[in-house]
Amino acid sequence: MSELDLPIRAAIEVASDHGLASDRCDVLQHGSTLVLRLSETLVARIVIDRDGPRQGTGWFERENAVALHLARNGAPVIPLHPDLPPGPYEHLGYPINFWRFVTVLQDEPHPGLIGGTLHRCHEVLRSFPDPLPELGILTETIDLLETLERRSLFPHSILELFHERLTSSLAALKDLPLQPLHGDAHGGNLLNTTDGLLWTDWEDTFLGPVEWDLASIIWNARILDEDHQTADAILEAYRKAGGLIDSSALRHSLIARAAVMSAWYPILYPDPSTERKIKLQRRIDWLAKIS
Numbered sequence: 001m002s003e004l005d006l007p008i009r010a011a012i013e014v015a016s017d018h019g020l021a022s023d024r025c026d027v028l029q030h031g032s033t034l035v036l037r038l039s040e041t042l043v044a045r046i047v048i049d050r051d052g053p054r055q056g057t058g059w060f061e062r063e064n065a066v067a068l069h070l071a072r073n074g075a076p077v078i079p080l081h082p083d084l085p086p087g088p089y090e091h092l093g094y095p096i097n098f099w100r101f102v103t104v105l106q107d108e109p110h111p112g113l114i115g116g117t118l119h120r121c122h123e124v125l126r127s128f129p130d131p132l133p134e135l136g137i138l139t140e141t142i143d144l145l146e147t148l149e150r151r152s153l154f155p156h157s158i159l160e161l162f163h164e165r166l167t168s169s170l171a172a173l174k175d176l177p178l179q180p181l182h183g184d185a186h187g188g189n190l191l192n193t194t195d196g197l198l199w200t201d202w203e204d205t206f207l208g209p210v211e212w213d214l215a216s217i218i219w220n221a222r223i224l225d226e227d228h229q230t231a232d233a234i235l236e237a238y239r240k241a242g243g244l245i246d247s248s249a250l251r252h253s254l255i256a257r258a259a260v261m262s263a264w265y266p267i268l269y270p271d272p273s274t275e276r277k278i279k280l281q282r283r284i285d286w287l288a289k290i291s
Contacts, residue, residue: 011038048094057089069128
């Protein structure tokens with residue numbers, strides 16, 4: 001019996017209970033969250049990490065509320081599936097939510113479109129009515145450091161480095177203007193589709209400065225790839241759309257983003273590839289050398 005059999009069964013049974021038949025089971029993503037295409041239009045996301053820090057349906061409840069608000073107000077996002085209640089659901093011990101399938105193109109998105117779509121999401125998010133955690137992923141990551149130390153997932157010196165970078169950036173960012181953000185606005189959560197550029201994965205939404213999302217989307221280009229042309233084009237497009245960017249807030253967000261990504265690596269990738277190991281080490285090295 002495969003480790004995926006039970007979560008797949010859970011998603012198929014919930015969909016069936018709401019009158020949606022599953023005629024396929026294509027694995028689109030397999031990590032702490034399993035993403036399945038179950039029909040021509042239906043995609044299921046299932047949390048399969050039963051020992052991870054995010055248990056229960058609370059994260060999906062927030063994600064669903066944000067995604068519904070964005071879609072109803074015309075933001076460029078992948079919508080929840082329209083043919084069943086938004087949920088989220090919990091079945092056989094697995095939290096699940098359901099989305100409409102979109103056709104992804106192979107072409108890389110233009111940097112100017114990236115900046116513009118992110119600004120549009122920020123505009124719509126300002127009217128999101130529900131309470132959100134303040135600087136959520138930063139404070140959550142500081143709390144995560146205890147788990148990482150208990151499991152011996154990093155040397156103590158590296159955990160101290162993460163803690164210092166997170167707390168100093170948190171102190172700098174907390175007094176800036178805060179608004180609802182995507183929270184995890186990296187390139188993997190922006191899909192170039194036949195319906196245009198669409199953002200997805202809203203479970204990390206929190207209150208923070210817009211520079212956090214901008215740092216998240218330019219981090220790899222700016223730091224790992226040294227592709228300053230792409231990073232600058234994204235920022236310039238955001239400004240042209242009407243956004244304001246504070247350079248100091250952006251720098252602190254870049255630092256905090258590196259610490260957050262690094263700390264979560266062993267949770268998200270318990271068996272990382274050689275390429276992922278190299279990227280993690282480069283992030284840690286960058287954090288260690290910045291002043």
